[in-house]
Amino acid sequence: MATLSVVFGMFRFLSVVDPSRVYPPTNRRKRSVVAAGAFLAVLAAAGCGGGGGGATGTIAAGGQEVKGPGFVFRAPENWQKTVRATSASAQDNPSRLVSVVVLPLLKPYRIALFPQVAKELDRVADTYAANLKGTVDSRRTVEIAGRQAREYRITHGGLVDLITFVLRGRRNFQLTCRWRESDGEPDACGQLAASFAFR
Numbered sequence: 001m002a003t004l005s006v007v008f009g010m011f012r013f014l015s016v017v018d019p020s021r022v023y024p025p026t027n028r029r030k031r032s033v034v035a036a037g038a039f040l041a042v043l044a045a046a047g048c049g050g051g052g053g054g055a056t057g058t059i060a061a062g063g064q065e066v067k068g069p070g071f072v073f074r075a076p077e078n079w080q081k082t083v084r085a086t087s088a089s090a091q092d093n094p095s096r097l098v099s100v101v102v103l104p105l106l107k108p109y110r111i112a113l114f115p116q117v118a119k120e121l122d123r124v125a126d127t128y129a130a131n132l133k134g135t136v137d138s139r140r141t142v143e144i145a146g147r148q149a150r151e152y153r154i155t156h157g158g159l160v161d162l163i164t165f166v167l168r169g170r171r172n173f174q175l176t177c178r179w180r181e182s183d184g185e186p187d188a189c190g191q192l193a194a195s196f197a198f199r
Contacts, residue, residue, distance in 0.1 A: 066089075098176065100175050109172075145168075147167075162177040
């Protein structure tokens with residue numbers, strides 16, 4: 001496990017994160033991508049102290065249920081699922097997967113802070129893409145599990161990461177869908193977003 005201490009703006013945050021729980025690395029290049037992803041997740045949590053309540057999403061029909069710590073989502077039936085202490089994922093192959101990682105926040109998230117949080121996450125996404133020599137192709141506010149969330153589409157090295165941050169209480173839920181750019185976005189991305197719910 002790697003322990004990362006980050007100073008971001010006026011917030012100081014200490015998190016323990018194991019990126020291999022999200023993306024199973026198979027070579028050195030993939031490990032660097034995984035490390036950059038973990039860096040993004042920790043920076044996002046560092047900049048987003050803040051809080052809120054608790055609507056839950058509706059589970060979309062079809063596929064298999066994947067339960068993680070405090071959340072549930074659906075994934076394609078034939079994808080291999082893995083559940084860990086702070087994450088859960090399902091993958092078709094190393095380049096095509098969906099995952100949710102739970103990261104702690106320094107302070108409880110408050111819904112009123114969303115505009116400020118969105119700006120901080122925008123900066124973090126730009127840094128993440130630059131570190132991977134990639135680009136942020138889109139950024140937008142979406143609704144996940146009945147609350148505002150921030151979504152980024154980042155292209156790097158022939159891969160696309162669709163990353164969505166959903167904050168609730170003292171936790172940041174990082175939803176990720178990854179695919180090879182040449183293959184096109186899998187239906188599993190929409191399934192993850194539609195079915196994600198708190199539990």
